Amino acid sequence: MKKLDSTVLARRANQIKEELRQKLRKPYKQVIDLYSADTHTAGVKPLSFVRQVLAACLYPDLVKSNTLPVDVRQRAQSLLGECAGGSVGSYTATAGIPEIVHRISEFITKRDGGAPSDPENIYISPGSQWSLRNILKVLVNSQASPRTGVLTPWPCYPITNFTIKELGGVTVPYYLSEEQGWELQVEELHRALDSAKGLCNPVTLYVINPGNPAGYVQSRKTMQEVIRFASEKRLSLLADEVYQECVHGEKSEFLSYKRVLSEMGPPLSDTVELASFHSASKGFMGECGLRGGYVELVNLDPDVMKCIYKLFSTDSCAPVLSQIALDLMTNPPQPGDPSYPLYSEETQHIKTMMVHNVKRVFEVLNSLPGFSCQPVEGGGFAFPRLHLPPKAIQKAKEMEMKPDLFYCMRLLEEAGVLVQPGMENGPKEGTHHIRFCIITPEDTMEEMLSRLSSFHTQFMKDFS
């Protein structure tokens, strides 16, 4: 039935923006775009320290002038000393500038309470999806029969599922428990694995923590169970941890899979294969446009590591400015540095904003009949459930749209709010969701919730 996909939504949003520029009368003055986790688009300001260092690296005359704080200029100078020919325009080693890779490794060790990290196991790439695809290329045998399976959560980031399919693999969905705040339950992993019998050969388990788009933050206990499951079933683990800076729940804490695995000790810590992904696109920095992420690989066979090197080397290297952004993300200004007070104020501001937003989203949506929203403990999205009236579902069918896409199209048209229909996030039939970014200024979120509430109330009335 799915004749129209959500590109119609993006196209219509662009048309509406153009119509607003041409002063066409609408019930709103501008479109609120919370479709993707693109925080700068959603109105969050870039971190000054990050932008200052990057600008000085690009245009080293700024290192000499006193336009910028002294620690910015020192940092830029020292980074330029690590670039070939002193220029961010030069290629770097395949895995990234060695000194930066080394400092990322130190950051990981510190973050993980001393669990050792080897710089040789770290690759910087143009974004975390990019490294994920390279790792999947090694894991998924496109010629295999039965085909290679990858356990992926539902809900999931749609591109990951597309990549698995493109490489000739099969996704084996495991469902997060919405009723339990999108908890990952190991019994469900067992069920999913059993469901694959005879259909494909599962080799790896993909987990997202903090959740995307489901805002669940995994506990140590859950992670230990997942690791034991992976070990027992001889699956490698792919841990998407790009939202590690975004934990909003008071009782939640981000623990990396690397740390939990390491602290479980041998034989697990020496055997379970793990790839952990991080990114400069998410969190406080939100620099999606720079295209930078890194992956740390643990317990991989040296021959596999050679293959991975070869795959990464086909693209020369990640953009040098994104490598520098990752360095700044993992080694931010420290107390006493001239840039520290502003840096601290800016990141604290984003933190407060996120906590405010997830609280308000929870309150407002759960007060609307036909909506239910789990607490967003972490990550960059809310993923509330829509309980649509049968008449709305019927109408969507007539329009050749999935019901959640139909809802989002109306929301865009009537209220100027752009969010993503849940259908893009996986195949669970019969439930409907919307996804929107929660990293946006408080007033934008309030305005969005107000428009959504009015729209939704009217929508439910129209189709009752």
Add this chain to the structure above:
Amino acid sequence: MKKLDSTVLARRANQIKEELRQKLRKPYKQVIDLYSADTHTAGVKPLSFVRQVLAACLYPDLVKSNTLPVDVRQRAQSLLGECAGGSVGSYTATAGIPEIVHRISEFITKRDGGAPSDPENIYISPGSQWSLRNILKVLVNSQASPRTGVLTPWPCYPITNFTIKELGGVTVPYYLSEEQGWELQVEELHRALDSAKGLCNPVTLYVINPGNPAGYVQSRKTMQEVIRFASEKRLSLLADEVYQECVHGEKSEFLSYKRVLSEMGPPLSDTVELASFHSASKGFMGECGLRGGYVELVNLDPDVMKCIYKLFSTDSCAPVLSQIALDLMTNPPQPGDPSYPLYSEETQHIKTMMVHNVKRVFEVLNSLPGFSCQPVEGGGFAFPRLHLPPKAIQKAKEMEMKPDLFYCMRLLEEAGVLVQPGMENGPKEGTHHIRFCIITPEDTMEEMLSRLSSFHTQFMKDFS
């Protein structure tokens, strides 16, 4: 026999650089690195205008201050207006910022004497190799039997051959005529195609113009023959044109395949499928570290275009700063703009440098017994031939190296000059070459030629 590949060279170069930092005595004070076409590493300065605009886009306070020329600030402001949320940290459309793609299309039309270009056919990507791989993904059917063939020149850029193999395709080499200054001869294309009979199913022809690493610049006549050949044999054309700014021969002129095809008129201009690649990494700009290139697609089936869109969309978008660099490359300052005089001086300087270098390389190498070098009419490399004495070939065999790698290792060790062995550039047995970048300051080139001459003279004596 090939036990050691040229990574030993890069590793040893790094060790030597470290030894020099630790003041170990060597016959040279520093390594001259002309291994890749990385002009900033080779000592060429970035273009001021480019770096100023990029810095101002990153740190918009610079737009307000008067540190930078007024046209730089205006350009930055206008580019920021084209970024979502006014930030280079936001995602862009898959193909790139629409306004930039549009201006690139206008640049192409102007460059090609009015041959029409459609912005819908242009994709910006993180480098030209990256787009080439996506196009190859569509062309090469990894499941096909017999396998898909791609006609590739020898010498060629090694990564391209690796990519074809990785995708399950087969390279069908056609040899450029070294004796004729690396000319592409259509009879050789016929021979190559015949050689593939029964072995694979050739679907596309890859050409590099200006040559890389062979510095040949194709004439209109050659290109017309190539186009007719492609049409007759139902091959699509992949034209790597990243060195289009680098034409050194007085009588040579760069013509794009797009232009020649368009000017041949129907039916050819309406039917021959063409992908043309350009990059911000090469030419005057030399911004390899930003990772940016674009491809223009001509006469492709709409269904194939949809596939290509999907493949490009998996990486969200190219780095925004590299998109901006492409905009600046294709729309540089014009006479009358405050930045024009400096821009013009800097690009003229690089032009003069290249012309000087290729002249000197030709003179010096052809004066050395055991070397022969074709004129470098275009591109970023010299690719002279080595006529090695049998004793040197025997010695290389004992060291488990290809003879040209052996030569390059000795050159590095004894003279501190890092160049690439020709073996990396293809499979033509029995001939030996070295490859080095010619886009480097004149004094570096003179120093390199002087070291190479002394080393070579001694080497030939040692193995005579």
